[in-house]
Amino acid sequence: MPDGLIDAFWAYENALVTNDLEALDAAFAPGETTLRGDAGGLLVGHDRISSFRGARGGAPIRTITSIHVRVLSNEYALIVSENEPRSGGRGLVTQLWARHADADGWVVESAQVAGAPAAMNTAVWRVLGNPLVASTDSDGGALAGETVAVKDLFDVQGFAVGAGIPEFLAEAEPAHSHAPAVAALLATGASVRGIAQTDEFAYSIAGKNVHYGTPPNVAVPGAIPGGSSSGPASAVALGHASIGLATDTAGSIRVPASYQGLWGLRTTHGAVDAGGLLPLAESFDTIGWLTRSPSVLRAAAASSLDGDAQQPVEPQFVISTELLFAADVAMQGAVVDAVGRLEADGLIGEVGVVDLGDTSGFFDAFRTVQAAEAWRRHGDWITAHPGVLAPDVASRFETASTVTAEAESSAREVLAAARTQLDDALAGRILLLPSTSSTAPSVGADPDEIDAARAATLAMTCVAGIGGYPALSVPLLEVDGAPAGLCLVGPRGTDLALIDIAAPFVR
CATH class of the missing domain: 3.10.450.50 (Nuclear Transport Factor 2; Chain: A,)
Structure with a gap:
């Protein structure tokens, strides 16, 4: 020896x-x-x-x-x-x-x-079954055999919504029926595998939860998974489920999709019935899905979207240099390289450059309205339960509590004008941009580093929220071995068309 x-x-x-x-x-x-x-x-x-x-x-x-x-x-x-x-x-x-x-x-x-095998990873799942809820389809629907990780904001019959907070869960009543978005997947052949974790009240895009732990990022071990749809995203990336039913207010589908190399769709605002969903900021809340393939994503989206309301879109693409430069240098290079490959392969025509005009006040207005609505929805409960939330989430709600009616009204005026400005500038074309400002930061990254990545990402992701546009994160980019998403932001009502256009991008 x-x-x-x-x-x-x-x-x-x-x-x-x-x-x-x-x-x-x-x-x-x-x-x-x-x-x-x-x-x-x-x-x-x-x-x-x-x-x-x-x-x-x-x-x-x-x-x-x-x-x-x-x-x-x-x-x-x-x-x-x-x-x-x-x-x-x-x-x-x-x-x-x-x-x-x-x-x-x-x-x-x-x-x-x-380690010793775990019955389930409680950082990913709050409740797990095999299945938890069986499909209601008996005709071999488009999602037959698929399994769903439901974000812990949706009603699942017989279970309470916990919103990522044990104290909130303890006081919540079991749902009497499924949320329409859950019922639609069940009716199309999918079964619910379980209820997956979320960031507290979904007011984060990091994916870290002080109560249940941080779901793993299998694509970048040791990195954050992205939130607030962290549980569904990790469940899909790990192969525990094939569909993540999730929400996106300011990027909560697009960010984990980008960080973990998944397909993720934020739908046109109001296109999917939001009944049975615990809101954060209803002016921007949308329902969407995370998957490992475009075919499953399209079938999941089609289960809830009104086909008659869906619109075709000409595959004309533009880039905003202002939004592109909000990303870090490595991400900028990855986007430029990817667009060049798509052009060379004949998958897209020549990409133009669009001038979105003065967007300097867009993000602040978005953040003000989001904060005001989040505090109206959850402020009373938070006030009655001091010290329950993680410091970063608590800080956001504390700031939200200070938004005055005048500030909110002024911000809404800015957003109304911004929506028109974006519509005019894009003119029905598809905007290309990074889904996130960088690849996934390390779990152990300095909080200031994570906050900086968050702020830069939100400056890009808020555009879809302001316009009410659908936004599709495509797992097309790679930076130093880590995945990242190329985001397609299309005109309202073109959700399915975006998937069809982007499906050939990834081979």
Whole structure:
């Protein structure tokens, strides 16, 4: 047995128990080739592993039951250890240890962690079944065999809405019937797999929930999933469901779709019956879906959209340089490259540049009206339950509580003029822009970094909300190995047409 190897192993285990981040960092090999994998994916590089640990808040308490050592050379050894978590079950950890010249003794170069199998991931699901609700279709509808993750804002008969907050759930009454959007999917052949988590009151686009945890981003391990439709998005990306029934007020479908490499549709405002839905800001709230394929997305959308009200659209595309420059430089480059490929492949004609006019006050007006409506809807409950919300969500509601009637009225006037301005500038053409300002930030990113990404993203996503337009996030972009969405914003009533146009984009 090499000198110091077992001592290094136990030092690492003790650091896990005490969540000694400095010691844990020192136990893993420095550099960009160090590996750590688990059911959530693979982290590559010491810094990404360190960031993951810092955001995790400690590892589950466990007892080591056996250690198996295979010495490979004087410099390398493999250790496989079995453990019993305090919560039950059994776990397995495989580590490649190395004696590094630039480290103090033995360090881990690669680790694979297999925890005790969970009955379900409660960061993704609030309630899960097999199915939770069976399809009501007996004729082999278009969605036969598909499964749905329902965002925890929709009524599902026999279950209460929790809106991402345990205290709200405890006081809520079970629904007497399904929300129309749920019933439509059931009638078309799909079954409900479960009720999936959301950010608190859906007032966030990060996907982090202090009560239930952060759903995993399987496309970018260690990164936030995007919200507020984080649960449905992660369920679809993980393969736990094929359809995420979700909502989008300021980007809550488009953001997780972009961060996790999914198709996501925000529908024309008012095009889908919003009965049985807990609102956030009804002037902008829309219903939509997240899927892994355009065909399933189209079938899901067709189940709720009125086909007679849907309109064709000429595939004429434009880009706003002002909106494009709101994204980071890497995202700008990815959009330009993608548009160039689509033009070269003959999938779109020459893309023009559109001048949207002065949009400087659009976002502030959008945010003011959204905040005023959110406070009217939830302010009384929040006031009666101080300290329940996470600091970032609580801060937004605190700001919302200060919006005066005069400020709201003025903002609505700005939005009415903005809607006309956008209609005139776009003139029935399809606007192309990034779905998000960047790829998914790390779970352990500084809050200021996440806020900056949020603000830049909302400056782009609010355009669809202001115009009441449908917006489709297409998983077409890639930046440094991470997925991102190209967003198509079309005229009102062209929801299905956007899917048909974009379906050939991804091969």
